[in-house]
Amino acid sequence: MARKPLAESVFDDLLERVIDGTYAPGSALPPEHDLAASSDVSRLTVREALKRLQAQNIVQIRRGLGTYVNPAAQWTDLQAILRYASTTADSPDVALRLLEIRRMVETGAAELAALHATDEDLARMEEANIALRAAHEVGDLDAVTASDIAFHDAIFRASANPFLPVILGPLSQLLYTMRRATSSFPQVQEHAIEHHQVVLEAIRTRNPEIARKAMQAHINQTYDDYEHFIHQQQRHQEIT
CATH class of the missing domain: 1.10.10.10 (Winged helix-like DNA-binding domain superfamily/Winged helix DNA-binding domain)
Incomplete structure (x- = not known):
C-alpha cells in the first residue's frame, strides 16, 4: 500500500x-x-x-x-464533518440536527411523491408499514429501523427525483445510527406507525400540500419524542 x-x-x-x-x-x-x-x-x-x-x-x-x-x-x-459526526453519532445534538435535515428534505419528497407515486410505490410503502408493525410487536429494534428506513426510501423513490437519495447518501451511516437511536423508544415506534399510515394516506390523495403537512407532522413528532426522552434520561442520570 x-x-x-x-x-x-x-x-x-x-x-x-x-x-x-x-x-x-x-x-x-x-x-x-x-x-x-x-x-x-x-x-x-x-x-x-x-x-x-x-x-x-x-x-x-x-x-x-x-x-x-x-x-x-x-x-x-x-468528509471532515462526517468524520467528526461519526465520533459523536450517539450525541443527542447530532441526532436532532440530523432530524432537522430530514425535515427539510423529506417534506419536499412527500410533496413530489403525491404527484408521481405509482401503484407499485404505494404498495412498497404499505409493505414497509406492515413490516414496521410486525417488528414493533416482537420488539425487534433492527427490524424496526430497517422498516422505518424502507418506508422513507419508498417515498424518495416515489418522488421521481434521482437527486434526493444523492443528497442524503453521504449521511446514510449516521442516519441509520440516529434512526436506530430514536426508534429505541417504544413510544417513538408507536407514533411512527401512526404517522407512517397518515403519510401514506396523504400521498394517496395526490395533494402535495396534504402530503407535505403529514410528513412535517411525522418528523416534528419524532423530534419532540426524541428530545423528551433524552431529557428524561439526563434527569435520571442526574438523580442517580
Missing part, C-alpha cells in the same frame, strides 16, 4: 486531535516548529497541512498570533 504524502499524514493527525478534543474549538495549535518536531517533518510540510485545514475552515490562521481551531459548525468539508 502506498504511503500517504507527509502533508496529508500531518493533516490527518491534526484533524484527529481536533476531533478528539486535544485541540478544542477556540484554542490555538502549537507553533509550526513544535508541530514539525513532534511529527518529524519539515515546517514546510506542516504549513501545507495547516493551509488545507484553513481551506476547509477547520482552523483560522491569524497572522502574527497563531492558528486557532474553529467550531465544527463552521467547517466546510463534508
Whole structure:
C-alpha cells in the first residue's frame, strides 16, 4: 500500500486531535516548529497541512498570533464533518440536527411523491408499514429501523427525483445510527406507525400540500419524542 504524502499524514493527525478534543474549538495549535518536531517533518510540510485545514475552515490562521481551531459548525468539508459526526453519532445534538435535515428534505419528497407515486410505490410503502408493525410487536429494534428506513426510501423513490437519495447518501451511516437511536423508544415506534399510515394516506390523495403537512407532522413528532426522552434520561442520570 502506498504511503500517504507527509502533508496529508500531518493533516490527518491534526484533524484527529481536533476531533478528539486535544485541540478544542477556540484554542490555538502549537507553533509550526513544535508541530514539525513532534511529527518529524519539515515546517514546510506542516504549513501545507495547516493551509488545507484553513481551506476547509477547520482552523483560522491569524497572522502574527497563531492558528486557532474553529467550531465544527463552521467547517466546510463534508468528509471532515462526517468524520467528526461519526465520533459523536450517539450525541443527542447530532441526532436532532440530523432530524432537522430530514425535515427539510423529506417534506419536499412527500410533496413530489403525491404527484408521481405509482401503484407499485404505494404498495412498497404499505409493505414497509406492515413490516414496521410486525417488528414493533416482537420488539425487534433492527427490524424496526430497517422498516422505518424502507418506508422513507419508498417515498424518495416515489418522488421521481434521482437527486434526493444523492443528497442524503453521504449521511446514510449516521442516519441509520440516529434512526436506530430514536426508534429505541417504544413510544417513538408507536407514533411512527401512526404517522407512517397518515403519510401514506396523504400521498394517496395526490395533494402535495396534504402530503407535505403529514410528513412535517411525522418528523416534528419524532423530534419532540426524541428530545423528551433524552431529557428524561439526563434527569435520571442526574438523580442517580
